Amino acid sequence: MTGSALPADLDDTTVTDAAVASFQDTPDPRLRACLSILVEHLHAAVREMELTLTEWEEAVDFLTATGQKCDDTRQEFVLLSDVLGISSLVENINHRMSPGATEATVLGPFHMTGSPHRELGDSIDDMGRYEPCLVTGRVVSVDGTPLAGASVDVWQADPDGYYDVQRPDVVPPGNGRGLFTTDDEGRFWFTTVVPSHYPIPTDGPVGGLLTATARHPYRPAHIHFIATANGHTPVTTHIFVADSPYLDSDAVFAVKRSLVRDFGRVDDPDTAARHGLPHPFVHADIDLVLEPARREELA
Amino acid sequence: MTGSALPADLDDTTVTDAAVASFQDTPDPRLRACLSILVEHLHAAVREMELTLTEWEEAVDFLTATGQKCDDTRQEFVLLSDVLGISSLVENINHRMSPGATEATVLGPFHMTGSPHRELGDSIDDMGRYEPCLVTGRVVSVDGTPLAGASVDVWQADPDGYYDVQRPDVVPPGNGRGLFTTDDEGRFWFTTVVPSHYPIPTDGPVGGLLTATARHPYRPAHIHFIATANGHTPVTTHIFVADSPYLDSDAVFAVKRSLVRDFGRVDDPDTAARHGLPHPFVHADIDLVLEPARREELA
Numbered sequence: 001m002t003g004s005a006l007p008a009d010l011d012d013t014t015v016t017d018a019a020v021a022s023f024q025d026t027p028d029p030r031l032r033a034c035l036s037i038l039v040e041h042l043h044a045a046v047r048e049m050e051l052t053l054t055e056w057e058e059a060v061d062f063l064t065a066t067g068q069k070c071d072d073t074r075q076e077f078v079l080l081s082d083v084l085g086i087s088s089l090v091e092n093i094n095h096r097m098s099p100g101a102t103e104a105t106v107l108g109p110f111h112m113t114g115s116p117h118r119e120l121g122d123s124i125d126d127m128g129r130y131e132p133c134l135v136t137g138r139v140v141s142v143d144g145t146p147l148a149g150a151s152v153d154v155w156q157a158d159p160d161g162y163y164d165v166q167r168p169d170v171v172p173p174g175n176g177r178g179l180f181t182t183d184d185e186g187r188f189w190f191t192t193v194v195p196s197h198y199p200i201p202t203d204g205p206v207g208g209l210l211t212a213t214a215r216h217p218y219r220p221a222h223i224h225f226i227a228t229a230n231g232h233t234p235v236t237t238h239i240f241v242a243d244s245p246y247l248d249s250d251a252v253f254a255v256k257r258s259l260v261r262d263f264g265r266v267d268d269p270d271t272a273a274r275h276g277l278p279h280p281f282v283h284a285d286i287d288l289v290l291e292p293a294r295r296e297e298l299a
Numbered sequence: 300m301t302g303s304a305l306p307a308d309l310d311d312t313t314v315t316d317a318a319v320a321s322f323q324d325t326p327d328p329r330l331r332a333c334l335s336i337l338v339e340h341l342h343a344a345v346r347e348m349e350l351t352l353t354e355w356e357e358a359v360d361f362l363t364a365t366g367q368k369c370d371d372t373r374q375e376f377v378l379l380s381d382v383l384g385i386s387s388l389v390e391n392i393n394h395r396m397s398p399g400a401t402e403a404t405v406l407g408p409f410h411m412t413g414s415p416h417r418e419l420g421d422s423i424d425d426m427g428r429y430e431p432c433l434v435t436g437r438v439v440s441v442d443g444t445p446l447a448g449a450s451v452d453v454w455q456a457d458p459d460g461y462y463d464v465q466r467p468d469v470v471p472p473g474n475g476r477g478l479f480t481t482d483d484e485g486r487f488w489f490t491t492v493v494p495s496h497y498p499i500p501t502d503g504p505v506g507g508l509l510t511a512t513a514r515h516p517y518r519p520a521h522i523h524f525i526a527t528a529n530g531h532t533p534v535t536t537h538i539f540v541a542d543s544p545y546l547d548s549d550a551v552f553a554v555k556r557s558l559v560r561d562f563g564r565v566d567d568p569d570t571a572a573r574h575g576l577p578h579p580f581v582h583a584d585i586d587l588v589l590e591p592a593r594r595e596e597l598a
Binding site: 075 | 305336340363393546552556
């Protein structure tokens with residue numbers, strides 16, 4: 001019995017049409033469009049690879065292990081997106097900046113929703129094990145107007161290459177993090193330690209992928225910033241340390257030339273004394289330039 | 300400082316080139332080729348969708364939840380692959396059968412590695428709550444030669460639409476499953492109950508996807524088979540019940556016309572008595588036709 005009421009069998013290409021058609025009643029047109037595009041490309045990739053059953057099983061196992069590696073402080077799918085260049089691509093698509101505005105980069109997996117509030121001039125290094133450095137800067141609009149009362153969320157690895165959440169046994173939560181509010185002239189300043197380049201976590205499936213593909217896991221040294229100000233589009237970015245290794249081969253494809261800054265040594269005894277720093281001391285100046293919000297964002 | 304030694308910034312298309320290039324030292328050429336194809340298509344999909352950051356976060360959350368839904372008896376990524384038509388496509392690519400050979404279909408998420416060994420004629424229904432039916436068949440080679448000593452692994456849902464592993468509290472493990480060995484004439488036979496159509500599990504992320512896309516979760520009624528014989532390519536397939544609902548809209552795109560069989564009522568008192576069945580009784584006859592193994596499989 002051949003089931004004469006049945007449609008024709010699906011083949012390598014009609015199965016793609018059938019999968020796309022299965023989404024035709026999706027109420028949300030955006031979801032329907034995205035799923036159609038995704039199914040077309042995933043099927044095309046499978047056909048082009050001529051993926052074997054064993055490889056399909058390996059892919060299922062890899063994705064499963066990636067999901068199961070995630071917890072409150074670890075997001076392995078973000079890491080996967082990062083090392084495949086997808087996070088960087090999504091950033092590029094969504095943040096086409098005006099000339100002069102600070103470029104956006106990936107959020108990365110180490111942002112915590114609650115950076116500790118700190119006062120201007122505070123240190124974000126709670127450990128005191130390494131030479132402190134000074135970071136100064138302003139949050140300004142693209143026309144140069146200083147943005148008073150702007151929020152500056154900062155987080156970074158330490159000179160050993162670790163974020164606080166990676167060593168909860170030896171580092172207090174909030175170390176290397178701070179939430180600052182700019183002064184009347186849009187300025188912010190704090191002391192910290194110069195971050196090190198570091199490997200992304202390699203003890204999970206993404207680390208296995210890097211090993212299998214002979215890729216190094218390193219990110220060049222950087223400090224993360226999110227700057228938020230009234231009437232402006234927030235920017236999520238990194239500032240990279242100019243003399244760091246791996247600036248030309250960031251494991252997550254996030255380096256932009258405009259975001260590289262010198263962390264140079266300055267001989268200025270008065271400033272050193274004012275901030276309780278040795279002299280000469282290391283200093284980086286980092287202006288964050290925001291675009292006025294587009295009309296739809298203000299609505 | 301603009302880092303004059305740095306390469307140019309990555310844009311929407313050069314980030315794809317950089318991601319592909321990052322795999323250039325992969326020792327395994329097959330892995331390198333697959334990753335390159337996958338990255339090209341994923342990036343193209345992201346560009347075509349103009350994926351927003353919020354949608355990217357939703358995608359990360361969806362994939363994470365999918366991985367975390369998996370356990371020893373639940374494989375949510377297989378389900379996801381199934382409802383996107385990818386599993387069916389992979390089957391099609393890998394099982395281009397000779398005319399006359401039984402077509403392959405997806406394994407599905409409910410196969411257990413250890414179906415209980417049963418004797419020819421045994422029932423695979425350990426519950427006795429529903430009318431039994433008879434399944435008979437032969438494992439043969441494409442030229443018609445019966446394959447004695449072939450292994451026939453069978454698993455199915457019950458008339459309520461559940462596999463044993465879905466109701467461990469009320470159904471013993473192995474119910475609806477059996478591993479048989481064909482007799483000297485390649486024959487196998489057992490009694491069972493006619494399976495019902497059933498929904499794929501909808502209490503996880505894939506169920507949420509079906510709801511959001513107004514898709515039903517049902518599979519038409521079927522019995523799974525894996526037939527294995529010396530010197531032949533094993534076949535993993537389903538046999539579908541001819542009068543089942545959803546034959547034309549299987550949630551996992553696995554129906555093939557050649558795999559639909561009548562489960563008809565037969566008035567044959569002698570056969571009924573021999574198998575301990577009521578009469579008239581329901582009977583399905585299911586030959587499984589294997590291809591001789593290709594040379595490389597025998598090597």
